[in-house]
Amino acid sequence: MAIYLVGGAVRDQLLGLSVKEKDWVVVGATSEELLRQGYQQVGKDFPVFLHPKTKEEYALARLERKTAPGYAGFAFDSSPTVTLEEDLLRRDLTVNAIAQDSQGTIIDPYHGVDDLKKKILRHVSAAFIEDPVRILRLARFAARFATLGFTVAPKTNQLMQHMVQNGEINALVPERVWQEFHKALAEPTPTDFFTVLKNCNALSVVFPEFVKSYDQLIAHLNIYQKTNHDPLLRFSAIMQLLTIDQINSLGKRLAVPKDYLQYALLVKNNFNLLQTAHSTEAILKLFEQIDAFRRPERWQIFTDIGLLLSSSAAKQIALLNHLLAAARNISIAPFLEQGLQNKALGEAIRNARLAAVNEILTG
Secondary structure: OEEEEEOHHHHHHHHOOOOOOOEEEEEOOOHHHHHHOOOEEOOOOOOEEEOOOOOOEEEEOOEEEEOOOOOOOEEEEOOOOOOHHHHHHOOOEHHHOOEEOOOOOEEOOOOHHHHHHHOEEOEOOHHHHHOOHHHHHHHHHHHHHHHHOOEEOHHHHHHHHHHHHOOHHHHOOHHHHHHHHHHHHOOOOHHHHHHHHHHOOOHHHHOHHHOOOHHHHHHHHHHHHHHOOOHHHHHHHHHHHOOHHHHHHHHHHOOOOHHHHHHHHHHHHHHHHHHHOOOHHHHHHHHHHHOOOOOHHHHHHHHHHHHHHOHHHHHHHHHHHHHHHHHHOOOOHHHHHOOOOHHHHHHHHHHHHHHHHHHHHHO
């Protein structure tokens, strides 16, 4: 039995980047052997195990055979006779098909180290076309490594175009699209995620809502990605290029998490008011629509997104934060002492908040 460090950990180590997680491949072993040594099996489709102490993932070396369209359309062979080279051959990119043995020796049968030096994202083999998720993964890696000078190999782009033409990309499942999209939004240049998809003609399939607004999307992301890496804020900001119907359509199609969709729509419905609310009533209405008194975190995220959308909104947001603090300082105790309840209590509190806001605006 031999164990090798593989994939992203080796790649990032060679690039001089910090290694966030380690994946291991076990050659010449069976599931039963690993279980006897205390490993815990977690993989359902193929044997993946957690180390008894480190809890890092160890996978048996395996071969893949395409049996049906899509990400799940594979049969696997994880017998002890599968070699390291055979396991690395099934991987997506050469830079992810590098291994390291226990002595620190690099095993690089598909010239991934050379591609790291040349800064090229290149497919390992023609089997790349068998898994449509690889288009999204490559686009995400472009978003991560473009700042280091990495580009997509022309022949790899041609393979992706073929995957779009032959309909393989239509087998993508919503959960995997969202997973890769979400990760890409946290990368240094998510613009490159969308650019890669456009260059291989996948944008109209994966994100049809952005086809007409692509130039605006890239222009806006070029601004957003310089100031904030929060994927929630970036998602909510770029959704403002779409209509409410388009936001809802994308959210439903990709099974976007509820909080992401909620903030995108919250900003879509109220951003104009953020910029134009100058009267006492309009300002209090904005606070109420965001639910700023009961859920201050919503107001914080809303204004953070507002700053992403418009740097000129900074002065208005600073004023609104000051007014919100004054309105929040209104105590409910005096009204309870007066015996006010229900609707009367709510009206009294609201009037007091209006007065607090108005005092600052007119003071």
